[in-house]
Amino acid sequence: MVKPVRKAVIPVAGLGTRFLPATKATPKEMLTVVDRPVVQYCVDEAFEAGIEHVIFVTGRGKGLIEDHFDYQYELDSTLRSRGKEAAADKLDAETPGAGQVSFTRQQKPLGLGHAVWCARDIVGDEPFAVLLPDMVMDGEPGCLKQMMDAYEEVGGNIISLQETSPELTHKYGIVSTGEEKGKAFEITGMVEKPAPGTAPSNLYINGRYILQPGLMELLANQSTGAGGEIQLTDAMLTMMETEPFYGVSFNGRTYDCGSKFGFLEANIMLALKHDDVRDEVRELIASLDL
Ligand code: G1P
Numbered sequence: 001m002v003k004p005v006r007k008a009v010i011p012v013a014g015l016g017t018r019f020l021p022a023t024k025a026t027p028k029e030m031l032t033v034v035d036r037p038v039v040q041y042c043v044d045e046a047f048e049a050g051i052e053h054v055i056f057v058t059g060r061g062k063g064l065i066e067d068h069f070d071y072q073y074e075l076d077s078t079l080r081s082r083g084k085e086a087a088a089d090k091l092d093a094e095t096p097g098a099g100q101v102s103f104t105r106q107q108k109p110l111g112l113g114h115a116v117w118c119a120r121d122i123v124g125d126e127p128f129a130v131l132l133p134d135m136v137m138d139g140e141p142g143c144l145k146q147m148m149d150a151y152e153e154v155g156g157n158i159i160s161l162q163e164t165s166p167e168l169t170h171k172y173g174i175v176s177t178g179e180e181k182g183k184a185f186e187i188t189g190m191v192e193k194p195a196p197g198t199a200p201s202n203l204y205i206n207g208r209y210i211l212q213p214g215l216m217e218l219l220a221n222q223s224t225g226a227g228g229e230i231q232l233t234d235a236m237l238t239m240m241e242t243e244p245f246y247g248v249s250f251n252g253r254t255y256d257c258g259s260k261f262g263f264l265e266a267n268i269m270l271a272l273k274h275d276d277v278r279d280e281v282r283e284l285i286a287s288l289d290l
Contacts, residue, residue: 013059111229132207139252
């Protein structure tokens with residue numbers, strides 16, 4: 001039996017300069033897609049997949065995220081006193097329970113690999129998931145759950161992948177793949193943000209990882225890579241030399257909410273799945289004379 005994945009690391013220290021001025025005082029992870037902050041989609045996805053403890057790696061000015069995942073006593077009692085029990089119960093159910101959430105800080109913006117490494121002591125000696133909240137996933141079941149199903153079969157390290165167009169490969173980590181194994185396939189290579197025209201495939205890492213604890217030791221000694229930052233992809237590449245590494249093709253859609261278009265796309269596409277606004281959004285789109 002494989003060792004269960006109980007903890008998830010969610011890096012939220014990034015500045016979000018692409019969304020200025022919206023992100024001047026508001027963390028980019030708190031921008032809303034329809035009616036939920038971006039970061040809540042990935043927390044929901046983590047708990048749906050069976051994660052028991054979420055670890056946020058925060059930075060300066062991200063206090064709102066901590067408040068968001070706290071119990072809001074005044075709000076709860078106001079809702080209940082007005083007879084809005086269902087709304088209060090829903091908020092309650094979505095809030096992590098006592099001891100299910102931790103916060104640590106990445107003091108300097110040294111890269112994604114460094115952010116994950118900041119969580120090493122809280123993760124301890126067990127496998128863990130990483131979820132990048134910029135990537136909002138729409139899948140049934142969720143992306144991490146799909147990966148967990150594969151993990152139960154093959155164990156090891158697993159990343160989620162999706163196809164992108166050749167013009168966009170320079171924005172992501174790109175992999176090359178080998179043989180199929182159950183619900184997964186072997187990863188034979190990976191490169192972070194390859195120069196245009198040099199990507200080994202169109203398969204990009206879409207921001208969900210299941211990793212073995214040895215990766216934290218590799219991150220401790222990882223030198224800087226693409227963009228002068230300590231890259232998670234580079235440490236994973238080293239890990240591949242000694243440990244099994246698999247990819248799972250995500251059955252669903254990924255919205256890159258780190259880009260303005262991806263964020264708008266997520267809002268429109270997910271609004272079309274919300275009972276309370278679906279019809280109006282459809283009508284609006286149908287009425288557009290472009
Ligand atoms: C990170 C990873 C990259 C991955 C991407 C997904 O890049 O380093 O491999 O494809 O997330 O969003 P970042 O977006 O932090 O530059």
